Amino acid sequence: AQSVAQPEDQVNVAEGNPLTVKCTYSVSGNPYLFWYVQYPNRGLQFLLKYITGDNLVKGSYGFEAEFNKSQTSFHLKKPSALVSDSALYFCAVRDPYNFNKFYFGSGTKLNVKP
Amino acid sequence: NAGVTQTPKFQVLKTGQSMTLQCAQDMNHEYMSWYRQDPGMGLRLIHYSVGAGITDQGEVPNGYNVSRSTTEDFPLRLLSAAPSQTSVYFCASSHTPTSTGEQYFGPGTRLTVT
Numbered sequence: 001a002q003s004v005a006q007p008e009d010q011v012n013v014a015e016g017n018p019l020t021v022k023c024t025y026s027v028s029g030n031p032y033l034f035w036y037v038q039y040p041n042r043g044l045q046f047l048l049k050y051i052t053g054d055n056l057v058k059g060s061y062g063f064e065a066e067f068n069k070s071q072t073s074f075h076l077k078k079p080s081a082l083v084s085d086s087a088l089y090f091c092a093v094r095d096p097y098n099f100n101k102f103y104f105g106s107g108t109k110l111n112v113k114p
Numbered sequence: 115n116a117g118v119t120q121t122p123k124f125q126v127l128k129t130g131q132s133m134t135l136q137c138a139q140d141m142n143h144e145y146m147s148w149y150r151q152d153p154g155m156g157l158r159l160i161h162y163s164v165g166a167g168i169t170d171q172g173e174v175p176n177g178y179n180v181s182r183s184t185t186e187d188f189p190l191r192l193l194s195a196a197p198s199q200t201s202v203y204f205c206a207s208s209h210t211p212t213s214t215g216e217q218y219f220g221p222g223t224r225l226t227v228t
Contacts, residue, residue: 043219104156
């Protein structure tokens with residue numbers, strides 16, 4: 001079965017500091033990985049994806065993610081956090097044997113303090 | 115474009131009642147899906163559709179029915195609501211998962227079953 005894990009329920013960071021939100025995956029086959037962000041009382045918004053190619057993927061709002069095959073990880077990063085980055089972040093993987101199915105992690109709440 | 119719209123925003127049902135959650139998109143997307151979001155469990159795929167007249171089951175389909183008579187609409191039906199179906203429901207759409215995979219989400223419906 002395909003799955004992703006987000007080991008941290010919550011991440012706290014001070015504004016201006018770098019942030020990392022962790023995601024590890026378990027996929028039989030080539031992984032197609034995604035990050036989404038959810039602001040309070042809103043639907044999820046796409047941030048970035050890894051399909052193939054460069055291990056460092058750049059996305060919206062200054063976020064980037066690093067794909068690491070040996071560690072089966074796809075951590076979300078940003079060099080300098082903003083208070084407005086505070087939200088719920090979800091990692092997701094597409095089933096490599098059925099592209100119509102996606103599996104999401106449990107989510108990580110990012111708190112950026114002024 | 116309105117994007118993905120969902121109605122109602124909130125709903126309270128009694129056990130055994132039935133209802134339909136509405137979802138519509140105006141982006142001419144072939145793929146549409148329904149997820150439920152529960153605390154600590156992330157999003158789980160209920161059903162999906164790859165085009166009018168074509169639907170299939172996701173990870174947690176029991177207790178839910180779907181149909182897709184038009185490209186724009188993808189309603190989710192609860193035939194006999196149970197307290198275990200208390201959740202936030204999100205509808206999403208994309209061109210086709212095989213192309214890009216990124217999905218556009220609606221604002222959600224918060225359902226409480228008493």
